[in-house]
Structure formats: structure tokens, C-alpha cells
Amino acid sequence: MDTNRGFSALPDFPLADMVRVQKNLERKGVDVINLGAGDADLDPPPPVIDRMCQAVGETAYSRYPFQAGLSSLREAIAEWMKDRFGVIVDPWKEVLPLIGSKEGIAHLPFALLNDGDAAIIPDPGYQAYVGSVTLTGGDPLLMPLRAENDFLIPLSDISGEVANRAKILYMNYPNNPTTAVAPDSYFEQVIAYCARHGVVLAHDHAYSEIAFDGYRPRSVLEFEGAKDMAIEYHSFSKTYNMTGWRLGWAVGNTDLISILSKVKSFLDTGQFLAVQAAGAAALDCWKEWVPGNVTTFQKRRNTAVQELQNVGFDISLPRATMYLWVPVPTGESSEDFAARALETEGVVVLPGSALGRGGEGFFRIALTRPEDRLAEAVQRLGRLL
Numbered sequence: 336m337d338t339n340r341g342f343s344a345l346p347d348f349p350l351a352d353m354v355r356v357q358k359n360l361e362r363k364g365v366d367v368i369n370l371g372a373g374d375a376d377l378d379p380p381p382p383v384i385d386r387m388c389q390a391v392g393e394t395a396y397s398r399y400p401f402q403a404g405l406s407s408l409r410e411a412i413a414e415w416m417k418d419r420f421g422v423i424v425d426p427w428k429e430v431l432p433l434i435g436s437k438e439g440i441a442h443l444p445f446a447l448l449n450d451g452d453a454a455i456i457p458d459p460g461y462q463a464y465v466g467s468v469t470l471t472g473g474d475p476l477l478m479p480l481r482a483e484n485d486f487l488i489p490l491s492d493i494s495g496e497v498a499n500r501a502k503i504l505y506m507n508y509p510n511n512p513t514t515a516v517a518p519d520s521y522f523e524q525v526i527a528y529c530a531r532h533g534v535v536l537a538h539d540h541a542y543s544e545i546a547f548d549g550y551r552p553r554s555v556l557e558f559e560g561a562k563d564m565a566i567e568y569h570s571f572s573k574t575y576n577m578t579g580w581r582l583g584w585a586v587g588n589t590d591l592i593s594i595l596s597k598v599k600s601f602l603d604t605g606q607f608l609a610v611q612a613a614g615a616a617a618l619d620c621w622k623e624w625v626p627g628n629v630t631t632f633q634k635r636r637n638t639a640v641q642e643l644q645n646v647g648f649d650i651s652l653p654r655a656t657m658y659l660w661v662p663v664p665t666g667e668s669s670e671d672f673a674a675r676a677l678e679t680e681g682v683v684v685l686p687g688s689a690l691g692r693g694g695e696g697f698f699r700i701a702l703t704r705p706e707d708r709l710a711e712a713v714q715r716l717g718r719l720l
Contacts, residue, residue: 341470346462356677368704368712371683373511373657375703377576377631379617380624386616390609400605402596404432411615412569412584419543419621420554428589429562431596432614434606436541436568436583439595441467442602443537443566444503446594448473453500457488459512459687459694461539464505476501479693486515490528498532507539509552509655512690512699516550516654522558529564535591536561541570541583544625546655547633556587566591573657574625575617582606582614632657635702639709646717659700663687664720669698672719680715 357367378384390396409426416422424430433439441463444454450472456464458477468475476497480486488506506525508517529536538555546552555561566587572578585595599605636652639659643650650661663672669686676682676698685701687694702709 341472344469345466353673353677353683356674357683360677360681365681367677367681367683368708368715369683370700370703370709370712371685373573373701373703374578375573375576375632375657375701376705377628379576379580379613380620382616382620382624383575383577383613387609387613390612393609396608396612398608400432400608400611402431402600402605404605405608405611405615408432408584408611408615411618412586415618415621416554416556416586420557422554422556422586424556424586425589429586429592431585431592431599432606432611433568433583433585433599434603435572435581436539436570436585437461437463438581438603439583439585439599440464440505440537440539440568442598443535443591443595444468444471444473446598447502447535451500452502453497454503454505455488455493455497455501455534456505457507457510458692459690459697460505460507461511462690464539465691468503473502474500477691477693480510480513480515481693486510486513487517487521488525490524493528498534501532501534503535503537504529505537505539506555507541509542509546511542511656512658512685512687512694512697513660514653514656514658516546516552519553519558522553522555522561526555526558526560526565530560534564536565538565538567540567541573542656543569544574544621545629545632545657547629547636547652548654550654552655562588564588564591566595571614571617574628576628577614577617580610580613582610632702635704635706635709638706639700639702639713642710642713643716646713647720648716657702659702660687660697661700663696663698669695673698675719676716680718682712682715684716 413426444467448471453474453476454468465475478488570583673686685699687697
């Protein structure tokens, strides 16, 4: 079938073939430990479940939500941004509920890019950045995230020609997949760069609450000048174990929020209002519930890193996210290593190359299973060495 140039240029979606292999192994009775997708085996907060059950039974919540959505969710988001980051936002002009942060990230280029316009994208990175820019006819300009740069986008490597064509810069700290965090000085540099070149800053902040050892990630909107050009994306998926609920929000520059809302009005009619009510309940219990959830991830991180070090992998404790970014120590490609891990040891890990060419040489482990299963998975991976 004939497809347009954008679709034809899309890369394969990560994990697509590995799911097929996993199912085949499971049918043969293999005990597969899946550490590929960032989909934790943990429950959402009880108040979220209770509110969802209640709201589903209320007829008013079955109507079209449109982009306005539920006023109580918008107000809860604005209050949370104030409590968590000290950022004051207008719940109606500077906040937009999303059907998961992914769709909001993916829809932004439809309003901002013309054919041939460019977007600066971290490599490796979340594939929604590349996919959406490609589908709109834009040019994804991949900036390698390297260990020698602390996995930060090297602004000094962006050429003048690229800067002149770029309309969006995607940033994601704490970072998936590298687990890197950005210092305040780097946020300030990026904001200054975007202001100087007239570039929209899109900050994916899905892992803002999964941080360890006293580290507290900051919002880009805390920094002076950010509201002039920045939009930030937040997600309920990771913080509250609500991946399948598909709920998030965008916050930031008034014009960007309005632009994104208009695009969405032609493509969706908003998230089910009962889910939005549940999201407001999640934000209401944030202070009491989230620390315990983070403690679970921290224990998993500690166990997995210790076990990896014991069997010969080179890795240190990350400060944030629900992932480990591990160098491939065997000299083979990340895809070959991941295939061997699955086919011979029954362990699913994500090859770094699945998240962009810049991820080659690494594989990602998701802390999505209990400590004993993580330890078992690492012991099996150790046999590959």
C-alpha cells in the first residue's frame, strides 16, 4: 500500500518483535522475566481506585469531556504545581489535560512544523519525539547523548544552520533511558538558547517524582524566562502506576497550551471524565502516597545495581527514573545482546539502539518486577558474560 513520506520514514517501534519472541517462549514453558517496558507491577493509590469506581457510576461523567475537561482536575494540577515546584499557573490558560503525556508530546509538532522545519531531539530518547516530527514532515535532528557530556544535549554542538531551522527542542530530565539528571545551570543554558534562537522548549517531565537519595527534580518552569517559550509534560503513568489509564497534562506558555488544545480538538475529544476525576484524587494523595511508592523503586534499584555489579556489569546507582542504563560489556551490538538474553536466558531487556542510534552500546532494564525477580534476572544476564 502506498504511504506518505512521513510514515515511510518511521523507524520500527521498540519491542515489537521481542513481544512475539517472548510469547513463543512462554508457550514453550519458559519462565520469562520481562524488564523491557516501563510498566510497573504495582497498584495505583487506593483513593484513585475508589474515586474511579464512584465516578463510573455517575451519568454526568459519561458525556464528552472535550478539551476543557474536568475543572477539578485542572485546579488540582495548578495546586500541585504550586505545592511541588512553587510555580503559579492559571488552571484554564496554562494547563491542558491530556490522554497521557505521549499524545500531547506527539501532537505539538502538527501545529509548529512546516515541511523541512527541524526539531532538536535527544538520541537515544522517547520515540514519540522522532515519530511525531517525522509524521508531520519535519526533520528530526538527533543530538547524541554521551557519557562524556553527562548525557546532556550538547548545545555547543548544534550548528548555526540547524539552529536556524529548528522550531522545537525536546528535553527530558530525569532522562529516559539514560537516567541522567540535569543541573540548574543546564536548564538555564537551554532556556537562554531557546530564547536566543526562537525555539520552543518541550520538556518531558514524566519522571519528576521517581527520584532517590533526597534528589528533587525541578520543573523547567521554575527558571526565569521559561514561560516565554516552554511547555512541560507530566504523566500519571509512572508516578501513580497508572500506565493503562492514559492521563497526563501539559503546562506552560499560554500560547503553546492554546495551540496544542486546538490541534487536539480536531483529533480527540478528551479523556473519559471518570479517569480525570481519578487523576484529581491521585494528586490529592500525592504527599502521603508517593514517598512509599518511590521507596519501592529505590529498593529495587539498590538490589538490581548490587547484583549487576556482583556479576560483572559496570553500573552505578542512578539518582532518578525507574530504569538502569547498562553498558553492553560483551562487544556485541545491543540488539544482539538483548536477543541472546531473551532467547537463551528468558530475560527481556531493551536494546539501546531501539531508542535511537545514540543508544548503541547500552541496554535498558526497567525496575518493574519485585526484588527477587530482578535478582534472578541479573543472575541469568551474568551467564551471558
